[in-house]
Amino acid sequence: MEKTLPPIPAKRYFTIGEVGDLCGVKPHVLRYWEQEFTQLRPMKRRGNRRYYQHHEVLMIRRIRDLLYDQGFTISGARNKMQELLQTERDKKRNGEVMLEGVEVIELDADDLDDMDSLLPGDPFDETAVPLLQLRRELFEIRELLAFADQ
Structure with missing residues (x-):
């Protein structure tokens, strides 16, 4: 059906x-x-x-x-x-987000540290840098919330 x-x-x-x-x-x-x-x-x-x-x-x-x-x-x-x-x-x-139809990319703290070195002149798209910074902040907030629940 x-x-x-x-x-x-x-x-x-x-x-x-x-x-x-x-x-x-x-x-x-x-x-x-x-x-x-x-x-x-x-x-x-x-x-x-x-x-x-x-x-x-x-x-x-x-x-x-x-x-x-x-x-x-x-x-x-x-x-x-x-x-x-x-x-x-x-x-x-547990801090996971349910986003149907959106591919989730898992990053760990090392990946986020590597993103700190990105500059607008890097081969990465310039518009991605603010999004990566936002993602880093959200990751940190999730870690804080997970710590607060313990």
Whole structure:
């Protein structure tokens, strides 16, 4: 049942109809999934109208994939979602960043020290130097946060 889903527009809130179109499921299925998956809690406004945020649309797509494409039961998909969310929480707690579709380059402190010697005239692109400096600062912040958690 592999169906290509449309890209998610850059909006803050989505109605249940929009989410149904974006995720390839009908609104009554979304309402049912809210009862089955406790992580799925859209904001409700006047007249109990549901408004979903971007992360909830992604979660619904993940649930849809588990149920429709991977063949999980509701119970199995619920357990898998709990595992996935716990894994993401653990990664955030450990300072790892979840960036879907972005290749992550692991650097250690020696690599960062080597970058200090880069000058705009080096063969590296000049625009990369500020990004490398920012990356170094973020690396240092991650180290401090990891130390503070111990």
